[in-house]
């Protein structure tokens with residue numbers, strides 16, 4: 001018997017989500033590789049988070065629950081968002097929450113509605129459990145919530161909305177979300193992924209956490225992988241209705257965070273100076289890259305996140321990714337579109353120069 005024959009049924013034809021996109025061939029002599037393909041914050045973690053993580057390594061013989069560390073951090077996140085610790089689940093990256101949703105709620109044949117293209121990990125999670133991912137196309141590159149409502153049936157368990165969306169960087173209005181939440185049927189749990197929320201930079205824009213406070217059947221996902229520059233540390237969390245959280249936390253151990261990561265996360269959310277610096281770098285870098293791409297004749301989608309989605313007129317997306325990649329500038333193809341993550345000024349400048357070379361066919 002082959003190992004493949006022993007797999008759970010849904011995994012027999014399963015293709016895993018591949019973070020970062022395809023591998024490119026870098027030409028000889030290229031000394032520096034610039035990774036602008038995975039929406040990482042190139043500033044790196046806050047110095048205070050690094051210090052806290054170093055300190056935590058010295059007591060890393062202890063599990064995260066020992067001395068109540070995990071409970072303490074749940075309370076800190078709860079206070080930060082003005083909710084109760086019963087609303088908070090912390091995992092190794094917000095991908096942990098995404099996986100736990102599959103394990104806790106999805107039977108084969110269940111349906112999950114969303115829009116496409118969006119963060120591919122959701123489709124992969126749904127397929128892992130033999131459920132069906134049913135997605136409406138985006139409208140003007142953004143989520144089409146009316147179309148999503150029409151896809152909901154009695155088999156729908158989850159409605160997934162990524163806001164701002166990845167890979168397009170678009171943002172829903174608060175009114176659009178309010179209308180959706182008013183209309184969504186009672187048997188559906190709404191998952192709103194706010195991995196890129198902090199980059200919006202508009203103090204008047206409201207997080208979907210307000211629906212948790214209103215007692216709606218909802219989970220909101222946040223991560224330390226983006227604004228806080230800690231993608232390698234693997235800390236994410238969900239803010240959700242306490243009844244959902246209680247069921248989700250039954251599998252917490254499978255997806256749990258590390259003691260070191262928890263220590264870093266607590267220091268990171270308190271480092272105002274770092275947060276300001278990150279936001280400033282992103283806002284300026286996003287404006288710079290938008291201009292560079294527009295001057296290259298590409299169609300650019302307005303971004304509210306830490307990356308830019310564009311149509312590379314004159315190239316196929318794969319072609320452009322390969323050509324830039326050959327000079328060591330790594331970005332990502334999404335079918336006919338392309339996405340570049342915002343870097344630090346030096347990296348953005350190298351991207352701009354390299355793009356010029358590619359356009360001149362050097």
Ligand SMILES: Cc1ncc(COP(=O)(O)O)c(C=O)c1O
Nearest residue numbers: 093094095119166195223225236
């Ligand atoms: C929309 C979205 N959600 C979640 C994640 C997962 O992030 P992490 O598991 O690092 O928290 C990503 C990563 O790129 C993302 O783009």
